[in-house]
Amino acid sequence: MLLKVRGLSKSFDGLQAVSGVDFDLPQGEVRALIGPNGAGKTTLVGMICGRIAPTSGTVTFDGEDITRLPAHKRILKGMAYTFQITSIFPRLPVQENVALAARRRLQGRAVEAAAAEALGRVGLKAQADEDAGNLSYGHQRLLEIAMGLVQAPRLLILDEPTQGLSEGEIEAFKALIRALAGETTILLIEHNMKVVMETADTVSVLNFGEMLAEGTPQQIHENADVQAAYLGTG
Structure with a gap:
């Protein structure tokens, strides 16, 4: 397992932004992380890449505990954000x-x-x-x-990469992700559900700082809890 997160939590002045998240990312996978605004996605990714110190929990990268490692040293280990x-x-x-x-x-x-x-x-x-x-x-x-x-990078983390792109550029971006899939592991934080459904191997859904669901794009699309919380069809 390239990336392993266990019990990762972060609170800001008493507000629980991320709560006890477990997260596994195998090498070579394209993983999408989705969720409503304020779900804690950016905070979770900030803890993974070392820009935010967790309140509790651990981050393991390629078998090494990097929970306390600063962001620039994580880059040297093969993370790009x-x-x-x-x-x-x-x-x-x-x-x-x-x-x-x-x-x-x-x-x-x-x-x-x-x-x-x-x-x-x-x-x-x-x-x-x-x-x-x-x-x-x-x-x-x-x-x-x-x-x-x-x-x-061994792990490429892309935070809202299609924001501001034209339709043609989004199509080119999807093709790029498909081409990269065999070269590197990708963690994609994305609101464009068409991009998510067409590029991700697995989708993780964060809601109120907790992991709500994980599965294939089709499984997530059909998940009633996800539909109610995020996809707006519940």
């Missing part, structure tokens, strides 16, 4: 943004080659020389994905 709010360097060219991320694992000409490949995969090769801040919001999200991909 794209933010719900873009975290690019707006005054640097698109290519240089990706190259900076690539230098965490590569040197010399290999950096340029890897950056170019990553930009090609997300459809931004033509924008390589533009300042990142001049990109549309949707293209900035794609740039973030390229910055994650170029690190060759």
Whole structure:
């Protein structure tokens, strides 16, 4: 099991954001994490990637307890996380943004080659020389994905990646996820249910900080509790 979460909880000033979550993510799987706004998804992912310290519980990555490991050290272990709010360097060219991320694992000409490949995969090769801040919001999200991909992560965590993308870009994103499925493990936090249903192997549903259900996209779609809590058909 690549990622194992046990009893993970987080409270902020007495408010229980995440409560006793158990979560297993096998290597090579595309897992979608869904739930209503305020369900605790971003808090849970923040604890997994090391940006939020849990109140209790453990996070294990590839057999190692990383619960107290800071975020930058988790990156070195093979985790990459794209933010719900873009975290690019707006005054640097698109290519240089990706190259900076690539230098965490590569040197010399290999950096340029890897950056170019990553930009090609997300459809931004033509924008390589533009300042990142001049990109549309949707293209900035794609740039973030390229910055994650170029690190060759073992676990790629994508937080609302299709927000701001056009229909055509969403179709390209779905194709990218399908292509990546054999290369890396993906944890996808996503509100677009069409994207979830068409790309995920397994779906985990968070509600009021607790794990409500897990299953295949079809099982989740047919789950009465999920329909009532999230899909709006209950």
